[in-house]
């Protein structure tokens with residue numbers, strides 16, 4: 001494994017507070033999701049429907065993109081296309097400048113993180129105010145999100161209290177979670193109203209109306225997108241659905257899988273800018289459709305990953321994520337879905353630990369609301385890493401030597417006949433505490449001594465076969 | 467509105483398990499026992515327990531002499547060509563039996579689930595791989611589901627907990643079968659531990675490629691085993707059992723570990739994993 005990955009993993013494993021923080025949030029998420037699923041008798045059919053809706057869109061992406069663009073323009077929106085992250089940021093910064101924006105508010109969007117928008121805004125000298133409470137925490141801490149649904153999951157409420165005390169103008173006593181929320185509200189309210197531009201993501205792009213849908217639990221997306229003069233939406237092209245009813249089918253799956261709730265507190269549909277007679281809404285409504293590797297996924301055997309709803313269930317149930325947390329993955333997206341996506345976004349060379357740092361236990365696929373075969377996709381990256389010669393020579397050599405034996409049963413018998421008694425030389429009372437070449441195992445656990453003779457040798461003697 | 471037509475109507479209600487079982491009922495099937503490389507080298511008792519159980523369930527058991535490994539280490543390392551070569555060797559070795567039985571969920575899942583995926587659909591090797599997949603079984607589920615066998619006059623006064631190994635659980639749908647059979651062992655009680663379905667952190671080569679992550683996972687697992695209060699840890703996959711037993715032993719826990727087949731075959735009065743006879 002690469003030293004950068006090892007270093008991040010070791011740092012995460014040594015951080016006991018991190019484990020407490022992860023366990024609190026993911027534990028609650030898992031039990032609430034389990035209850036929501038148990039209360040939904042047709043959950044498995046709903047998942048299959050969700051999978052089919054997304055697969056249908058993926059198979060007809062060009063058609064639905066064209067339909068969405070047509071209808072969005074008809075509603076008064078302006079549609080922009082970005083091939084990659086740089087283009088997307090350029091478009092957004094250009095729109096901000098055009099609007100003369102000094103300050104922008106942003107509602108949590110993983111796509112924004114993916115394209116590096118926070119950084120691009122800072123470089124352009126535009127003040128960025130994160131309005132999602134967790135993103136606000138992440139921004140104050142100078143951090144990056146560690147979970148796609150709860151960006152500040154890695155912080156305990158005690159740590160958040162300290163952060164607010166140090167950074168808020170009027171933190172008050174901060175004795176409870178409510179008090180902390182109050183402090184953040186006082187800090188952010190004025191900024192909400194003063195922003196020139198609001199930037200949000202989209203959970204769904206609805207093709208037959210040109211509307212976009214956002215879901216939040218704090219109402220910050222509404223305050224981000226309504227008061228400013230300009231609303232900019234950045235969305236991945238895979239967020240398309242044919243119609244509102246398809247969005248509804250997916251919404252039921254998304255919210256239950258993410259938090260176990262039936263619906264988010266706020267589910268908002270935005271269709272075009274403020275019209276004559278509307279009480280509120282932005283004067284200009286821009287939608288930036290971002291590819292950034294997605295169309296390549298279609299032809300690279302990763303089409304199924306375009307179904308992802310970003311619900312986070314695979315993270316919450318992943319035994320690796322739950323121990324190392326999101327930052328150790330080193331990409332925008334952590335957990336199983338991140339281990340599939342990061343090689344697309346950052347290249348396999350720098351991220352090839354991710355598909356391998358997985359036990360392939362399959363729990364992610366089991367909970368995924370749209371049945372994405374995550375272990376299969378991770379295996380695909382492993383195959384590719386092997387094919388492209390990215391595996392270290394030591395690993396290739398070991399697999400080669402082992403394969404040589406396995407393919408020659410006579411030699412294999414002989415080798416095991418010799419190796420098994422040799423292993424026993426290291427054993428004390430049945431257990432091996434240390435043995436050459438077995439440090440990966442014996443550093444952390446004992447290895448049970450093998451029997452005196454292999455099964456095949458014993459059976460040959462018993463049955464007189466040769 | 468666009469109608470999305472899919473396979474929604476004929477999907478199984480359970481998300482788990484296999485779709486490719488194709489066995490005809492045979493009174494006395496000729497069973498090829500694939501013991502797995504791990505059982506062969508580390509714990510032959512499990513192989514002998516499997517023979518005893520299969521014979522008790524009315525099978526004629528043959529042990530193909532040229533068996534080695536199902537190829538999982540190559541499969542999980544991304545060595546596609548190596549996996550294909552090993553799969554072809556294994557298919558040729560095993561396809562002549564009425565049924566093939568394996569005392570491991572993960573090795574059985576490799577043959578049942580992954581072998582067919584290695585070959586182009588419709589190719590001769592695909593057909594052969596699929597035919598073998600359809601008649602290959604993990605031992606405990608084979609005894610319960612196909613042979614309708616249950617233990618008779620097997621006794622063990624003990625308090626156990628059961629770990630559901632991931633491949634068996636999610637790829638083959640093995641959950642109720644071992645519990646049902648173990649319930650027939652006189653004197654044995656089972657207490658479910660927290661997170662029985664959570665991976666133990668073994669993951670084949672994962673445990674030595676990413677030892678610190680594997681350790682964190684098995685450490686938590688061992689604490690759940692201990693918290694169950696059981697004196698015995700049972701499971702259906704030797705790799706996972708060695709991982710958990712090794713951690714329990716290192717941490718000074720008195721919990722002993724056996725493969726479920728050893729218990730069902732009345733062999734749990736012998737040495738547990740890591741004990742000398």
Ligand code: SF4
Pocket residue numbers: 257307308309310311312313314315337364367368369370371372374
């Ligand atoms: S891969 Fe599935 S479970 Fe994971 S975030 Fe995406 S939709 Fe949710």
